[in-house]
Amino acid sequence: MALTVVRDTEGAVLGPAALTAVTEALAEHRPVTVIVPSMRAALDARRALARAGIGVGVDVTCPVPWADALWGRLGDGTALARGADVTATAWKVLGGNALMDGRPESAGVYPGYVDVVATLAGTFSVQLPAAAAAAGDALSPQQRDACTMALALADALVARGLSTRSRVFEELPDALAAHPGEARCALVAAGWEDLDASQARLFGRLAARVGLTWAASAHPGAAGDAARACEAAVASEAALAGAPVSEAPARAAVPAPPRSPELQALLGSVFGGGGSVEPTGSVRLLEAAGPEAEPELVARELARLAEAGAERVLLVTRDPREAWRTVSPKASNRGIAVRASWVEPASDLRATRQFLAFVEQLSAIAAAASQWRLDRAAEGAPDAAAAAEEVLSASVEADRSWWPPRAVTDFLLSELSGLPRDIVFSLDAAWRQNRALSPAAVLSDVARVATQSEPLARTVELVAAGDWAGAARALRPNAQAARDREAHQALCAVEDACAAVDGLFGDGLDPHARLTVLASVLSRMGVARSPERGRYGEAQRCTVEILDPARAASTPPGSVDDALLCGQTAAEDPISAPHDAVHGLLGLLGLARPAAPDAVARARAWHVWAAPTHGLAVERSLRDASAEATHPSPLFAELLSCYRERPETVALGEERVSKNLSPQGREPEPSGFVPPLEVGTLSGRAAHLAVMRSDVAGDVPVVSATDLETYLGCPRRWFLERAVPADRLDADFSGLDRGSFAHGVLERTGRELQAQGSFERGLAGDVLSRVFDGAVASAPTGQGPAAGFMPHSVSEESQVRHLKDQLLATLDRNEGSFVGFTPRLFEQTFGNPGQDPVTYAGVRVRGTIDRVDVDARGRAAVIDYKSGNSGGSRYRPEAADDLSSWVPGNIQALLYARVLPQVAPGLDPVAAVYLTTGDDPGVGGMAERGFAESMEGAYRGKTPNVVTPDHVAAASFEDVLARAEEVAAEAVASMAAGHVEPRPRDRWACMGCPAVACEKRIDR
Template sequence: MAHVIRLIEGGAELSDQELELVSSHIQETGRCSMLLPTSAARDCIRRSLAKARVGLGVEVLVASAWIDAAWSLFGDGRVLVAPIERQLLMDEVAYAPRPGGIEPLHADLGTVRLLGRMAANLLPYSLTSGGTSGAYGVVKRLFQDYQTALSECGLIEESEAAHILAERFKHEGLPPSFKRVIVRDPESIPAYLFELLMAIAREGELVWLLDADRAAAREALIHASTVAGVPAQVQGESASHATLAQAVRSCPPEFIEIEGPHAEARVLSEEIDKLAASGVREIVVVAPAPAELMEAMSDRLAVRSIASSAKKSMRFECTECGRMLAALVNLATRLDAVETGEAEPATIWPTPELADWAASPLSGASIRAARQLDKTLRSKRSLQPAALMSLLQSTQSRLENERKRGQCPHYLAEVPVVVSDVFALIRSRRLVAALRLMLQVAQALPASAFGTQDGSCRKLIEITAITRALEVLGDIAPQIGASQQAAVRSLNGLGISSEGEVCPSDARAHVRFMRMSEAAALPVGSVDALISADMNIDSYSLARDESPCTTYAQMLGVPTLEFERIACMRSQMARVVAAPTRPAMLVRVTHTGQARPAYPAAIWTEIVSAAEASALEIKTKSVGEGELVCDFDPAGGAKLRTADVACEAPLHLSASAIPYLVVKKAGVGGSPGPARPLSASQIESYVSCPLCWFVSNRIRPAGIDAGFGAMEKGNFVHDVLYHFQVAVSEWPQKRVTQANLDEALKLLRETFHQVRLEHERGKTASSAALIPLSTAERLEVDAILPELERVVRYESAALAPFIPRYLEFSFNDLSITYAGRSLGGRIDRVDVDPSGRAVVIDYKHRAHPAQFKLLDPTVARGRGKVVAADDPNWLPEHTQTLIYAQALRRAGLGLTPRGALYLTTKGARPGFAGAVDAVLVEQEPNDGHVPGVTSGFPDEAAGGTLTFEDLLDRVEAGIAQRLDELEAGVIEPAPEPRPFCVHMHPFGFTRRNELS
């Protein structure tokens, strides 16, 4: 029996002392095993042994491979469970119904993963420790079911296998091949591995090799082994052992501090470029996230003729295949629920998943087709599941025909289009067939379809991911009896890895990106230069694991033996600093993107302290963010021309832009012709606020999705009232009266339901149909009918001699000039009486008609000051009906306009408001005039002098002046912004240097 903790000279390769120890073990027993924490360290030690010619008889393994080998020799025939198999079986156990229908835990992906980690480390101890109630009981019952599932499949957990082996070795003795075990550079020892190692220490010889920087952990190791009944002896204490401080003294590193994250890639690229110019060929960049740093820097290195590579690993859900499969499976489930009535259409519209799928390279479609599909899906709220599938199929058929006729880029000519077939297979739960189609597309696509720089790597990752998914769904899951649902959920636990490389044809140097643990396994002098990046406290945290798995292990009394994180960092950094042939560079960013301080990692501080303690000259270089173009341009701004440009004043258009403010018709020979007609609504919008008009009519920040808001409801109300008035015009009375009110209300309800069906089918002339997709939206549509019934009742007693003669009356073809410009657009209604008097009516689906009230501006108000009359620029807030009333005077229809009204249709009290001739003003309630309008033009009772015709002329003159300003390029905001202006004015119309 021998249990020894031996302090050694730390290094990536074995020292003479370690080689002597290995040789003595081989001479005594013929073989021994050496356990390493990482595969990189394992490979380095294997090379070291081979170089020293003592490799025969030595098994150099990571701990999990060592347990697997031992179990295959001395186990009971079961096989160690693979991570994906663990995920599948634990998923089945977690989602399985319990007696009484009670779920022991909330079953989701995170819970399943947590339970899998707990089972991997603690399964045997959980089954033999704790009670049967509370948290112990819940997890214990779950693990009992999980162990049963494992046994039925002929599988066993690594922790249980190690526990069984430890018990067997304790009672039956050690096999000769396990009498000598060496553990080098341990970082953490789970309870099951420690138990097995202690069983070996009792009967054989167990040696822990710790370098000087890890020596602080020996007390914890001594205590744990003493508690286990196998006390350890410490050998080799000496001040000559290599430490991080000694490594810093022998080869002092250089320090670079970058004042902002935006400049990090540029600064690192420039330093690497300098190294390459000095003749360096092999460069290593150490980073906590090497693949991400490589992606950020590969373009910059490529333009400098420097190759780069890194090991890329990602979970299945982060691959293109994983994202698309999860999204499409989820969408298929929701579509099925809508078809069966279990869910509302609102749960699927606007189905952005289908547009994302069409844009994915794995669909075989194109970006152009994806954009067209997305536009169609988002513009139609009426698409049902069957229509969606039909739309997908038509998209696929169109693309296939284009490729047959050669109407596509050459690199897509041989790529199959599966945008519809894959989703159809997923809906029918044939996931294996769907993945096979994706695999065909991935194999047929050129590497550039996955990226211009690292496309070949991304293509390999996608092919690997699909192949692994096919293996899980088609082979592993059926073998262990897992359901397809569990298999799909468990795919997210798959790990996909590959070697990513960007290699220019004229590469003059090669940069390898790797983690600190990998760089620590590099032999001394194996690379020309080394840069350690991102050395901040967030990247190299010293926090201990405090997960539920750790807590549960402590509850069971079998915690994982954790070595100090900083001790492991010291040991690894000492080897990292010693690996290159020239001084290493240590780089960190001093500030975050929000200009907050970013603190250095503890290991950075220790290296600086070690250099200061040795009175070494510390070379620290601070680099600012510099020019913006250099920080963001991969070429660092090389060969770019810069120039100073003069910016226009805020809210001011240049002389070259003003002609485009008013849209012109095409003239002869392509020259601009006359201005296009302006509608009354456009004129009113400009008069109210030029800036809002400019944003909404020239910038046009249109919404992406078809909406269910005020515009759609207003269109619906307009359609109902239009069809209703068309039907009423066929009655003898040609309008709604008190006598036919009941019949009119019945007609309104029929019209309402007819228009509602048209809108829901999307077959309406309205620019935006009102299509409810949920119960709440359907209730909103239901609430419109009572409002329109109140409107019909209100109109039955209004404007008694008038009848609606012109509905949706268009001015586009009448060649009418207003304010010196051509006028277009349409008005909702024109009511005419037998004498030819006309009232212009515009529907507004709003409440409170008082907002459209217009008073005679020549009447003194307030403190006796006639404000509007004294203001030559006075214009009413709402001018649309006034504009069309003036246009009717010139339309040649023999009409005399006597009113310009708005009819509000929303709320409990609909009503007319606007401007009317004094003869139409209500004198007494229910006198047949305009209800609620008690003052007209002129308002003689209050001393007014402006007639209705004068009002129309004055408004036209004021609008003519404002339209002159429009043609001159005025787009300044209104002095007193309206409530709607809040949606337009925050578009960055104020210079930053003008903000207080």
């Protein structure tokens, strides 16, 4: 048998030489198998056969599926190992007991190393011993170990009844020769411009055993160097196998397809050593200012080509998936049909990532639930103090790496879950806002909502049982219902990967190790993607096909109207050998690919540039995603060097964001017109909505004391925090949670002291300690004031303990300060839905009065708790010589005092004070003279920050309350008028304001 080399210069997968070889074999009544590099090349080869009128007796295939089918009939009973089998077995061979113990890293087993060993074993196991021996000392000890482990992996696969691709390629030629019926088939290898050493060896041995025709359709210049390098490698292997090599006369040159003169001149200049090119408009340069403008620029060019009458356009990019995502919607909205083709690792599919993340987190939550002791920490404690200590300790030690369960939420929000999104959003909000959330509660919630989707319910059950393959299979109906083919492919890939891994390891892997192996296996499983979208039939303008350079290389010359080559920057389209461990080791072993990377890139560029007959557009972005300037790719630079004058260039900037992002490439149509507003002013409907509450029915504004106080501090801050507040996603142990907890403890302490009929200082401290500890101990239930104040770290635990000390100091300093007054009302709400309306400053108000102390005559002191370390000085009203010009810095307690007769008839307010609970507790505010003087003794000679009405030139406390209401009425009117300009009263108004770049900010 022999290797027969036939050549032509057309540059097609099946050129004249290959077609002649096929025709001659058919004339001899022999079946023909044409072996091409890829399934895309096989499709183009079948089209070429159809155009030549050849349809029967010819099979077009690729090496692996061809070998797999034959090996199943002629082999030794072993099956061809798939990528999943090789990778999973590699983990078994390399990981050993470390994997079973859930610690693969301890054995130095990492996914990258597994990939190296799996590649060596799967592709080169037969050639590896001789290659390693020949390399000698050129290999490092680690590289030599990798070769040894690769051979061990190949043996392990054989023990499982599997053969590596390398072994099948090695033994298949002999098996074919032993079966004359099979060997009668004529073999033709065509379209090869890049192959690996094992493929070259396969073709050489086939030539020696059964005969092979090597059909090279290569450009006569540098663009054909890659094809000639592959031919030389196969000829060398054939000679080593004992096959004579003969060359048939070259086929006559096929006339070049009709092209525009500029395109023909460009091909001659770049690939034929011709002269310079004159621009005539057939070659265009597309330059986007940045990545955000690229899709729109490309879509506009496609629309222009369609308008010019193009019927078939080839779009070539290194990342077809991204082009499909960004360009195809824009093209289809312009009446253009689009299809794409690419292969991506199963691990990169969105549904794969969502499913594995869901399984990983759900398994982690289940494991945490089995170790969770927080909800039982207080059991058996002798008293509240001991229970609180146990809860705090257990809370800090608890594994909360899963909180909040984002991966679970993301999966439930996907179409794979089959759940309504509003249900999932509500569940997510509840989880995020509960710092006391337990793993068992999450599992219970997931099981509860899963009942609304039968496939999801079954999936949750199977995940809990450890059957991940079954869980992926159970979700398929949801993927089918969503008509999501990618998700269905992902689930099938996950199921196959799980089957491969579980078949080796059984139940011996913990979830972490299992997921590590699964992710590695899925990364070596390719999933073919071939989506289509657009209009077909009479409405179709043209068809665009999106391919990567390797697949586009099989496009016959002159077979499309136009081509568009995208991403021509040096970073996106480099010409260099891969710099990774596998390719470096293969180079040392002498198993590198025969064709140099630059030769392969030049060959593919020639195929793309030769494909169109009318025009070629080359696109690049001038800046990358980091706004750094880019450099043109080598091919882009070479194209420019061929021109005396720069070709026609079209540019697009990124400043028209909405236009660039629009599928139609147009600015969105306005749905209404709002006249320009003055800076800091709302008007009309906007001003009305700013003062409305979403939870209040009707058209009557309802404001709170906090609204008024914030507005008086700064209108802009009120607008940002109160009128259009941002939702708080996670319970983050903030000052708000701290304040709520402190309020709750003080309220319960006051009520218990009131029930006991004594507010004696020592008793008050004991009661507060007991209430505080009880609140902490009950926090794991999610009930009570500590529900949002659960510490997750040692730092947060210290804050809880410190707060207790602060509250005790507050009691010691302030309880009993109000001589003759005893607490009567605690957390008194008013003005809420279901309660009687309360009016103030001409509007309805609502709020919560922290505490009201009352004396025997019905006089009342309104008390508002505040956190902070000001000792009350922050709440001391500023002095004024004229009451009519005085503006209270803090209006909240004054408002509560003013409305107290409406809330609790019969009480006469005589004080409105703030009680601080920080490290320096104190009291500040306004009170009648008698009340203020009664506090002097309680402060051990220190002057309190509670002032009397004459401090602001008022005759009575009632006058002070009336003036505060006047100021509030002015603020309400200003709110309604839409005044939201930045106008901070003092540095306190700016502290914590979300307008961090405000030009009026007061920092000190």
